[in-house]
Amino acid sequence: MQISEETYYSEAVTHLRENLALALRAASKHGLAEGVCNHFSLELPDQSGRFLLNPRGLLWEEVFADDVVLINENGDVLAGKHPVEPTAMFINSAIHRICKKVCVLHTHMPNATALSLTKYGKLDTKLSQSAMRFHGRVSADTKYSGLALDVSEGERIARAMNGRDIVFLGNHGVVVCADRMDYAYDDLYYLERACELEVLARSTGQELVGVSEDLAQKVSDETLQDRLQSELFFKALRRTM
Ligand SMILES: [Zn+2]
Numbered sequence: 691m692q693i694s695e696e697t698y699y700s701e702a703v704t705h706l707r708e709n710l711a712l713a714l715r716a717a718s719k720h721g722l723a724e725g726v727c728n729h730f731s732l733e734l735p736d737q738s739g740r741f742l743l744n745p746r747g748l749l750w751e752e753v754f755a756d757d758v759v760l761i762n763e764n765g766d767v768l769a770g771k772h773p774v775e776p777t778a779m780f781i782n783s784a785i786h787r788i789c790k791k792v793c794v795l796h797t798h799m800p801n802a803t804a805l806s807l808t809k810y811g812k813l814d815t816k817l818s819q820s821a822m823r824f825h826g827r828v829s830a831d832t833k834y835s836g837l838a839l840d841v842s843e844g845e846r847i848a849r850a851m852n853g854r855d856i857v858f859l860g861n862h863g864v865v866v867c868a869d870r871m872d873y874a875y876d877d878l879y880y881l882e883r884a885c886e887l888e889v890l891a892r893s894t895g896q897e898l899v900g901v902s903e904d905l906a907q908k909v910s911d912e913t914l915q916d917r918l919q920s921e922l923f924f925k926a927l928r929r930t931m
Contacts, residue, residue, distance in 0.1 A: 694740070694760055694768035694769045695768075695769045697734070697740075697760070697769070698760050698768075698769035698770065702735075703734065703742070703760075704755060706732055706734070706742055706871075707742055707755040707756070707758040708755040709732070709871040709872070709924075710730055710731075710732050710742050710743075710744070710755075710758050710871065711753050711754050711755045711757065711758055712871075712924070712927060712928055712931065713730055713795070713871055713874070713875045713878075714730055714744055714750040714751075714753045715750060715751055715753065715931050716875060716879075716927045716931060717730070717750055717795075717797065717799075717875075717878065718749065718750040718751035719751070719931065720879055720882070721799070721800070721882075722797050722799040722878065722879070722882055723749070723750040723751070723797070724797070724798045724799075725749075726746070726747055726748060726749055727798065728796050728797050728798060728863070729743055729744055729775070729778040729781070729782050729794075729796050730743070730744055730793075730794070730795045730796075731743045731744075731778070731782040731783075731786065731793070731794045732792065732793050732794075732871060733786050733791075733792050733793075734760075735792075739762060739763045739786075739787070740760055740761065740762050740763075740768060741760070741761060741763075741782075741783075741786060742758050742759070742760055742761075743758065743759055743760075743761055743774055743778055743782070744757075744758065744759075745757050745758070745759050745770065745771075745772030745773065745774065746772060746773045746774050746775040747772070747773075748772070756770075756771070757770070757771070757772060758770060759771075759772055759773075759774055761774055763779075763783050763786070763787060764779070765778070765779040765783070777837070777839065779841075779844070780839065780840060780841055780843055780844040781794075781796055781843070781844045781847060781865065782794045782796060782844075783844065784841060784844030784845045784847065784848045785844065785847065785848045785851065785865065785867060787848070788845065788848035788849065789848050789851050789853075789867065791867035791868070791869075792867075792868070792869045792870065793867060793868045793869065793870065793871050793873075793874035794865060794866075794867050795865065795866045795867070795874055795875070795878050796863065796864070796865045797863055797864060797866075797878065798862070798863040798864075799863070799864065799878075799882045799885075800882075801882055801885035801886040801888075801889050802858065802863070802864040802881055802882055802885040803862070803863050803864065804885070804889050805858065805885050805888065805889065806830075806858045806859055806860055806861060806862060806863065806864065807860075807861060810830075811830040811832050811858055811860055812828050812829070812830040812858040813828055813858070813881065813884055813885055813888060814888060814898075814900060815827075815828060815906055815910075816900035816901050816902070816903070816905075816906045817887070817888055817891065817898060817900050818884055818887045818888065818891075819909060820880055820883050820884035820887060821884035821885075821887070821888065822901070822905070822906045822909035822910055822913075823880065823884075823909060823910050823913035823914070824855075824856060824877075824881060824884065824910065825903075825906040825907050825909065825910040826854075826907060826910055827854050827855045827856055827910065828854055828855075828856045828857075828858065829850055829851055829852050829854040829856070829857050829858070830850070830857065830858045830860065831846065831847050831850035831851075831857055831858070831859050831860055832860040833846060833850075833860065834859065834860045834861040834862055847859060847865065851865075851867070855867050855868060855877065856877070856881060864881065866878045866881060871924070872920050872921050872923070872924035872925075873917055873920050875920075875923075875924055875927075876917075876919070876920035876923050876924065877920075879923075
């Protein structure tokens with residue numbers, strides 16, 4: 691407990707807690723939150739299997755850095771003043787462990803979740819320019835089997851990621867992963883925007899026109915080559931929130 695408390699208040703981990711809290715508050719502001727459900731988690735860089743998580747029962751808009759909890763992969767609270775929701779373990783923990791992802795953001799954001807209800811089950815990354823940045827980075831888990839109440843649900847989702855950054859959870863929601871919180875948040879935000887465009891376009895009832903595989907891949911490569919925009923977006927959120 692003592693060592694984890696020291697870790698929790700260290701400069702490096704305090705910075706990570708601030709980033710996690712900022713991402714949660716921004717997600718609330720951008721309409722990506724739902725009640726007091728869903729989890730953002732951030733693994734510590736020391737490979738100890740410990741990660742930071744939002745606390746149970748708080749709205750995302752009210753979470754500050756000192757509300758974030760430090761837990762191990764069994765869900766034991768090592769530091770922090772709040773309890774955690776057990777289901778966080780089953781999705782987020784499995785993805786950290788199996789996919790080796792540092793940031794794991796799970797939401798039921800409305801437009802991405804709406805596409806998880808369709809037969810294709812995910813964003814069409816050849817439609818809008820906003821969607822093309824995700825070309826080749828999205829997978830779908832189509833085997834929804836109820837609430838994630840045991841580890842098998844999380845492990846199945848983790849396997850369905852199949853090396854991608856994003857997985858649409860059929861009839862449920864979405865998970866976005868990255869190695870840094872600013873990149874993860876930028877992807878989460880633009881994923882919802884891209885899904886919103888597709889939902890709007892489909893609502894017209896008109897036939898949709900996508901671009902070629904090569905062009906979508908080119909846009910994806912170009913976006914990922916320079917992620918300064920992602921860093922600047924997160925910095926701007928830090929200034930304004
Ligand atoms: Zn969920």
